Amino acid sequence: MAKKQIKAAENDSTAETGADLSGSSDxxxxxxxxxxxxxxxxxxxxLRLLGDAQFPLTMTEIARDAGLTxxxxxxxxxxxxxxxxxxxxxxxxxxxxxxxxxxxxxSSMTPRGDFSSVQRQMNLIADKYDVNxxxxxxxxxxxxxxxxxxxxxxxxxxxxxxxxxxxxxxGAVGLCFAAFGKxxxxxxxxxxxxxxxxGRQKKLDHEIEQTAQRGWAADxxxxxxxxxxxxxxxxxxxxxxxxxxxxxxFQNKFxxxxxxxxxxxxxxxxxxxxxxxxx
Amino acid sequence: xxDSPLIDQIESIFEAVADLDADRKHINAVVAAANIIxxxxxxxxxxxxxxxxxELDIAPSSCxxxxxxxxxxxxxxxxxxxxxxxxxxxxxxxxxxxxxPGGSLRVVGPLIExxxxxxxxxxxxxxxxGHHMMVVTxxxxxxxxxxxxEPGARFPLLAGAMGRVxxxxxxxxxxxxxxxxxxxxxxxxxxxxxxxxxxEAARERGYSYDSGMFNSGIQTISTAIAQGDEDVDAVxxxxxxxxxxxxxxxxxxxxxxxxxxxxxASVRIGRSF
Numbered sequence: 001m002a003k004k005q006i007k008a009a010e011n012d013s014t015a016e017t018g019a020d021l022s023g024s025s026d027x028x029x030x031x032x033x034x035x036x037x038x039x040x041x042x043x044x045x046x047l048r049l050l051g052d053a054q055f056p057l058t059m060t061e062i063a064r065d066a067g068l069t070x071x072x073x074x075x076x077x078x079x080x081x082x083x084x085x086x087x088x089x090x091x092x093x094x095x096x097x098x099x100x101x102x103x104x105x106x107s108s109m110t111p112r113g114d115f116s117s118v119q120r121q122m123n124l125i126a127d128k129y130d131v132n133x134x135x136x137x138x139x140x141x142x143x144x145x146x147x148x149x150x151x152x153x154x155x156x157x158x159x160x161x162x163x164x165x166x167x168x169x170x171g172a173v174g175l176c177f178a179a180f181g182k183x184x185x186x187x188x189x190x191x192x193x194x195x196x197x198x199g200r201q202k203k204l205d206h207e208i209e210q211t212a213q214r215g216w217a218a219d220x221x222x223x224x225x226x227x228x229x230x231x232x233x234x235x236x237x238x239x240x241x242x243x244x245x246x247x248x249x250f251q252n253k254f255x256x257x258x259x260x261x262x263x264x265x266x267x268x269x270x271x272x273x274x275x276x277x278x279x
Numbered sequence: 280x281x282d283s284p285l286i287d288q289i290e291s292i293f294e295a296v297a298d299l300d301a302d303r304k305h306i307n308a309v310v311a312a313a314n315i316i317x318x319x320x321x322x323x324x325x326x327x328x329x330x331x332x333x334e335l336d337i338a339p340s341s342c343x344x345x346x347x348x349x350x351x352x353x354x355x356x357x358x359x360x361x362x363x364x365x366x367x368x369x370x371x372x373x374x375x376x377x378x379x380p381g382g383s384l385r386v387v388g389p390l391i392e393x394x395x396x397x398x399x400x401x402x403x404x405x406x407x408x409g410h411h412m413m414v415v416t417x418x419x420x421x422x423x424x425x426x427x428x429e430p431g432a433r434f435p436l437l438a439g440a441m442g443r444v445x446x447x448x449x450x451x452x453x454x455x456x457x458x459x460x461x462x463x464x465x466x467x468x469x470x471x472x473x474x475x476x477x478x479e480a481a482r483e484r485g486y487s488y489d490s491g492m493f494n495s496g497i498q499t500i501s502t503a504i505a506q507g508d509e510d511v512d513a514v515x516x517x518x519x520x521x522x523x524x525x526x527x528x529x530x531x532x533x534x535x536x537x538x539x540x541x542x543x544a545s546v547r548i549g550r551s552f
Contacts, residue, residue, distance in 0.1 A: 037341075040312045040348045044373075051373040079305040083313045084292045090389045097377055100292045102386045102546045104320050105374035108366045112323040116509045123550060137368060140353060145368050150549050162548055163375025 042068060043076050043085075047097065050086060056094030109147035109162060111242075111276040118273055122150035125265050129257060131247040132158045133266075135234070135273070136166075136173050141187055143168050144177060147243070158227065158248050169204070171223035172231035176244040178204075179212035180233040216263050221251045228254025230262060234270040234277075242277045245270050283531055285394055289538040293545075311337050312345045316354060316366065325363035380551035384416055387543050391418045394539060398532055399523070401426040404504070404543070404552065405441050405514040407449065408433070410459065412441055412514065415552055426497055426518045435463045437474075439493035440501035441514040446478035447487075448503045450510030466495040486533040491521045498523070500533045506544040513552075515540040 045066050050057060057065070063073035077095060080086035084100030126133050130152045139145035146164045151157055168187070169178055178188060211217040219229040228251045234243045247266055249257065281287055294317075299305060314335050319326060332342035346364055349355040353369035371378065377386050384391075384404065395402045395418045404415040411433040419425050437446055437459040446456050456478075460471055469477075469492055481487035486502040493499075498521050504513040517536050524532065543552070 036351065037308045037312070037344045037348045039306045039308045040345055041352065043306070043309045043312070044348075044352045044354065047370075047373050051376060054376075075304060075306055076309065078303065079309045082299055082303060082305055083310055085313060087386075087389060090392050097374055097386065098292075099386045099390070099542060099546060101370065102374050102377045102382065103292065103542070104316060105370040105378065106546055106548065108320050108368060109371055116507075119549065120510075139368050139372070145372060147368065147371065148549070151551070153550075159380075161375060161380075162378040163371045163373075165372055 039076065042066065042072070043080060046073075046076055046080065047085065047101065050095060050097050053096075056089035056091055056096040058092075058094055062095065105163070111273070113276040115148070115276065118269070118276065119148070119150065121269055121272060122148070125247075125262075125269060126150040126152040128265070129247070129249070129262050130154050130157070130253065131249045131262070132160055133269075134160045134246045134248075135243045136177075136246060137243045138168075138177065138181065139165060141168075144170075144173060144244070158250065160246075160248070171246075172217035172219040172229045173244045173246050175207055175211040175217035175219075176231045176233045177241070178208040179217070180235060180241045180244075182241070215267070218259070220254065226251050228257075230259065230266065232263065232266045232270050234273050236274050236277055242274060245273070281534075283535055285390065285397070285535050286538050289390065289542050292542060308341065308345060311335065311341065312349060315342070315345060315349065316370070319355065319364060319366040323366070325358055325361060325365040327363050331364065377546075378548050380548075383543055383547040383552050386546055387539065388418070390542070391539060394418075394535055395420045398517070398519075398528075398535075399425075400517045400519045400532065401428060402536075402539075403428050403516045403518060405434075405501075405516060406552070407436065407445070407512040410436055410462070412436055412438070412445070415513075426520065428518065435459065438463045439516075440487045440489035440499040441516055442493070443474065443478045443481045443487035443489070444501045444503050444511070444514050446474065447482035448505065448511045463493070465492055467492045484533075485537050488529070488533075496521055498529075500529060500536055502533070502537045502540045504540045504544050504547070506541060512550065515543065 046062055049062060049065050059073060059077060062077060063070050066073065068076070077086060081088065081095070081098070084098045086095050086101070087098035088094070089096045122133050125131070132152065133150045134146045135148045136144045137147055143165050146160055146162050149160055149162055151159060166173070168174060177183065216230060216232045221227060223229065227248055230247045232245050233241050234245055235241050245266055247262060299310065315331055318331065318334060328343055328346055329339065331337070331346070332339045337345070346355060350357045350364070353367055353372070356365050356367040358365065376382065391402050399420045399422055401420065402418040404417070405412040406415045414428055414430050414432045416430055417428050419427060436442065437456065442463060445451070451459070457471065460474055477487060486500055488498070488500055490498045497518055499516050499518045501514050501516040503511040504515050505511045515536055517532055
């Protein structure tokens with residue numbers, strides 16, 4: 001079924017546009033031979049643009065902001081609409097990201113297996129201690145990104161959404177990546193220099209060592225004034241770090257919170273999450 | 280293909296390969312890239328280039344170039360040791376504003392609006408808050424006379440069609456169901472046994488139906504907002520005037536509603552919408 005559709009698509013479009021599936025005509029356009037398929041790179045730049053925009057964009061705005069000619073932009077957007085990665089918004093003739101893209105993005109955050117029991121447990125702990133729980137994964141060489149989250153249900157609470165990107169060594173989560181992530185010296189140095197002056201490097205080294213020893217990290221209002229954070233590593237049985245779990249709350253609550261109990265619950269949850277990750 | 284264009288459209292959002300309109304021009308490399316992403320995401324297993332190229336019937340050289348592009352963009356990750364590709368988190372970063380609360384309804388919104396308009400119904404998203412179900416949002420159909428339900432309004436947990444869904448799928452004990460059922464005031468009272476039988480039927484067929492029993496004058500079809508058989512805290516309802524649609528149309532509406540609910544569940548993050 002899948003093959004048939006692709007083949008049909010290939011034949012139709014080749015006949016109409018004269019382009020072939022190898023994207024060779026795209027590469028000729030780009031001047032970056034062998035490196036990028038220009039149409040795919042342009043399509044991704046459109047997706048980024050729509051993802052960053054506060055409102056749906058018109059075709060003209062997309063072409064202008066992505067630096068595309070109107071006809072090239074039209075072909076790319078209509079292809080993206082046909083495959084569901086972009087959709088027409090309900091406001092006039094404007095475009096926004098499509099349900100298929102958001103579904104894939106969400107699904108790419110969850111490990112294989114049944115995450116719903118883990119999500120339930122996350123919600124229970126979030127409510128129990130009135131904390132926001134987030135899972136962060138490595139993202140590229142120098143950053144980490146929020147994935148699954150669970151908020152407590154208090155009327156005033158802290159919100160961290162999925163997809164937020166932070167420098168690799170930032171905050172308590174960064175300490176866990178440094179302590180358990182088996183970073184190369186280059187990664188450590190590169191990430192560290194973005195954050196600290198050389199005078200602070202020594203202190204950072206000490207904190208990383210302390211984190212490695214006790215198995216968790218905390219940050220009291222340093223990364224974000226008014227916010228207290230606990231971070232624990234999520235490690236597979238073979239010791240490989242798959243993500244870091246962060247529990248945040250307002251600092252005044254944090255100072256009175258039963259830290260040991262929170263860490264114990266967080267570590268049990270981390271084990272449950274790690275069991276879903278494949279080795 | 281089904282009888283419903285809406286269902287066809289929603290199913291294409293879940294399919295590994297887009298069912299393209301052969302009459303319209305499209306860019307093959309972009310279609311192939313989307314399919315590669317879809318397959319890597321669906322399997323959640325790192326794959327070799329040759330396996331992907333075979334599975335999707337893409338020429339190896341194209342597949343290689345597309346994978347390199349996707350890797351450079353942070354959407355796919357290459358493992359040098361195993362020479363495999365896996366889905367990375369680049370799309371999560373791109374879609375971040377849609378993964379915020381409000382994002383799931385924003386992205387499914389245009390489809391729900393179209394559904395409400397086509398069927399001339401009011402679609403309501405309900406979420407449990409303690410002992411009640413609260414209106415998160417609603418989509419009406421723009422007709423001069425239509426059913427309106429106020430956002431933020433609360434109804435007893437087991438009221439109407441959504442009550443049957445919550446009894447079946449809400450993770451409640453029999454004792455809790457009895458307690459909550461006693462709090463509901465019905466326009467046409469039904470017995471607890473009848474209610475339970477309705478809830479069981481709702482579990483079986485995936486939706487429940489209230490024909491003017493909770494609120495005379497309107498009929499409602501409800502379904503759980505869920506991806507599978509997990510416990511739920513939210514319900515999607517279609518409300519219409521009593522007698523507005525015949526039984527056959529009501530069944531199609533129920534099926535469309537079920538597809539929309541599954542789509543919402545697949546883009547929803549945690550307890551927010």
